[in-house]
Amino acid sequence: xxxxxxxxxxxxxxxxxxxxxxxxxxxxxxxxxxxxxxxxxxxxxxxxxxxxxxxxxxxxxxxxxxxxxxxxxxxxxxxxxxxxxxxxxxxxxxxxxxxxxxxxxxxxxxxxxxxxxxxxxxxxxxxxxxxxxxxxxxxxxxxxxxxxxxxxxxxxxxxxxxxxxxxxxxxxxxxxxxxxxxxxxxxxxxxxxxxxxxxxxxxxxxxxxxxxxxxxxxxxxxxxxxxxxxxxxxxxxxxxxxxxxxxxxxxxxxxxxxxxxxxxxxxxxxxxxxxxxx
Amino acid sequence: xxxxxxxxxxxxxxxxxxxxxxxxxxxxxxxxxxxxxxxxxxxxxxxxxxxxxxxxxxxxxxxxxxxxxxxxxxxxxxxxxxxxxxxxxxxxxxxxxxxxxxxxxxxxxxxxxxxxxxxxxxxxxxxxxxxxxxxxxxxxxxxxxxxxxxxxxxxxxxxxxxxxxxxxxxxxxxxxxxxxxxxxxxxxxxxxxxxxxxxxxxxxxxxxxxxxxxxxxxxxxxxxxxxxxxxxxxxxxxxxxxxxxxxxxxxxxxxxxxxxxxxxxxxxxxxxxxxxxxxxxxxxxxxxxxxxxxxxxxxxxxxxxxxxxxxxxxxxxxxxxxxxxxxxxxxxxxxxxxxxxxxxxxxxxxxxxxxxxxx
Ligand SMILES: Cc1ncc(C[n+]2csc(CCOP(=O)(O)OP(=O)(O)O)c2C)c(N)n1
Ligand code: SF4
Ligand SMILES: [Mg+2]
Numbered sequence: 001x002x003x004x005x006x007x008x009x010x011x012x013x014x015x016x017x018x019x020x021x022x023x024x025x026x027x028x029x030x031x032x033x034x035x036x037x038x039x040x041x042x043x044x045x046x047x048x049x050x051x052x053x054x055x056x057x058x059x060x061x062x063x064x065x066x067x068x069x070x071x072x073x074x075x076x077x078x079x080x081x082x083x084x085x086x087x088x089x090x091x092x093x094x095x096x097x098x099x100x101x102x103x104x105x106x107x108x109x110x111x112x113x114x115x116x117x118x119x120x121x122x123x124x125x126x127x128x129x130x131x132x133x134x135x136x137x138x139x140x141x142x143x144x145x146x147x148x149x150x151x152x153x154x155x156x157x158x159x160x161x162x163x164x165x166x167x168x169x170x171x172x173x174x175x176x177x178x179x180x181x182x183x184x185x186x187x188x189x190x191x192x193x194x195x196x197x198x199x200x201x202x203x204x205x206x207x208x209x210x211x212x213x214x215x216x217x218x219x220x221x222x223x224x225x226x227x228x229x230x231x232x233x234x235x236x237x238x239x240x241x242x243x244x245x246x247x248x249x250x251x252x253x254x255x256x257x258x259x260x261x262x263x264x265x266x267x268x269x270x271x272x273x274x275x276x277x278x
Numbered sequence: 279x280x281x282x283x284x285x286x287x288x289x290x291x292x293x294x295x296x297x298x299x300x301x302x303x304x305x306x307x308x309x310x311x312x313x314x315x316x317x318x319x320x321x322x323x324x325x326x327x328x329x330x331x332x333x334x335x336x337x338x339x340x341x342x343x344x345x346x347x348x349x350x351x352x353x354x355x356x357x358x359x360x361x362x363x364x365x366x367x368x369x370x371x372x373x374x375x376x377x378x379x380x381x382x383x384x385x386x387x388x389x390x391x392x393x394x395x396x397x398x399x400x401x402x403x404x405x406x407x408x409x410x411x412x413x414x415x416x417x418x419x420x421x422x423x424x425x426x427x428x429x430x431x432x433x434x435x436x437x438x439x440x441x442x443x444x445x446x447x448x449x450x451x452x453x454x455x456x457x458x459x460x461x462x463x464x465x466x467x468x469x470x471x472x473x474x475x476x477x478x479x480x481x482x483x484x485x486x487x488x489x490x491x492x493x494x495x496x497x498x499x500x501x502x503x504x505x506x507x508x509x510x511x512x513x514x515x516x517x518x519x520x521x522x523x524x525x526x527x528x529x530x531x532x533x534x535x536x537x538x539x540x541x542x543x544x545x546x547x548x549x550x551x552x553x554x555x556x557x558x559x560x561x562x563x564x565x566x567x568x569x570x571x572x573x574x575x576x577x578x579x580x581x582x583x584x585x586x587x588x589x590x591x592x593x594x595x596x597x598x599x600x601x602x603x604x605x606x607x608x609x610x611x612x613x614x615x616x617x618x619x620x621x622x623x624x625x626x627x628x629x630x631x632x633x634x635x636x637x
Binding site: 024051056080081088092102119122 | 303373466483486488
């Protein structure tokens, strides 16, 4: 069928809604992750943002290991599968060889903050022109809900069954607070997908991160808080509320750094990131 | 081109660049450090990149990323650094990436690491062990060629002597077969086409849910069997009527070959056999060379590692004994008193005296 609308003959079929709601970089909306999981939403948002910045046919993803890895079969994107925690170094080598291609990593909190913390810190400090996407649900979802380096105090996981206790398990890491101040970090923001506003803001954050990379300004990171009702041991419908109350209380959303300038918490207090409303 | 006095490290870096290597990442460690220095100095002028990685873990990861985008890339270290890289090296084998890895080892105690590996799963690396700087120049180019031909990592096994000995050499490009165009790398241009690529280690195919690991791993096994069939290399001398066959690799073979030639010059019936590839190990050739000898004497600078492969090759046709051993300088770099022609000659003569006697 041609793209032009013929006016000299009746239409072949009655008018109907044919809009394609699948992002250009997604092969199918179908997936095998749990109902109520926030990761498919985060990945969709990321893929939309790539098209937003006009890099649909010039992007490569480097994928960590976690539940999101299973989403790669849905992605219409050239990919390199990394080992657990190691995506930032792969992205570094790849981007150095192909500087005109948009490179992103897709990593969970277990992958980036626990197993691969050193990788992301050095990649940020070197100011590599890559964008790291951290999907933070505060657990190793894939292994069945275990404690990670971002699990908040009091959170119950399979290996902190009475809740994370600082004296016994140590404290969670605030990845934004750690990575934003580094000299090589040009853009750092934390978004969420627990509600529609959060999704819209997150898409803008990812877009800004990619624009940072495309300008060659240095390292960019967007952390995205996602629901994991399975790993949180709560009913599916309670996921968004739990994320908002529990995860977001420690891992506040907003921009931490933009154009290489640290934004003070007063400028962008967690939860008051109106600037990011599209 | 003319010959120039170059230490092994510089020659190997130049050979890699001549072979088209455009990416290197590493972390300093003696005696590998100079290799990194030469790549850092030379690659930018060739349009390449050398990254001073923050650890060997990241060095191998960076080289992995560069490889996956279709560029010739390498990394390296000394045994300890290679230990750190094992997870990636085994996984990259299964992702079928043509990485070249340098191990400038401390002595020869990383033979098991090089030929068995410390990574996970069923995997194999080709291993080339040059005897001197001239051969290292060839091996480095061959390594990039074989890595791409088989889509499999290739390791160059060297040591302090190879890395630091200056020899008058010429980095002449090797004549190698033309390889087909790379059709597996990612550059981002297939994104959004509905037919993207996924460089992974478990047979994931875009658009297809789930995986079939068994089929994938069996295909890799078949590939490794084919490599084992076709890529074993060796060097031998004076094996026909030898009473004692001296088996050695890398730098130790340089001593062994010299000693065997010296003894032959005096009419003494000794032979020399050198595995040039440590994997695949040239078992058939060694078995043939050991035919009719009274003793196989294994000269390696470690507690006894290659001797296992020698025994598995000779299969009891002659007694096999070790005439090498651990030998080191005070710093542990593997420059020990064993690296001495007279000492080695003495050990070969002792093996001649024992003959087929003691087992
Ligand atoms: C070296 C290594 N250690 C452990 C694992 C097992 N493992 C697979 S996924 C995973 C956790 C993933 O957590 P995260 O990155 O937060 O992703 P999520 O499943 O929560 O989406 C672990 C520990 C592994 N694959 N590799
Ligand atoms: S375990 Fe959690 S992160 Fe994994 S698919 Fe289920 S909800 Fe999503
Ligand atoms: Mg997680």
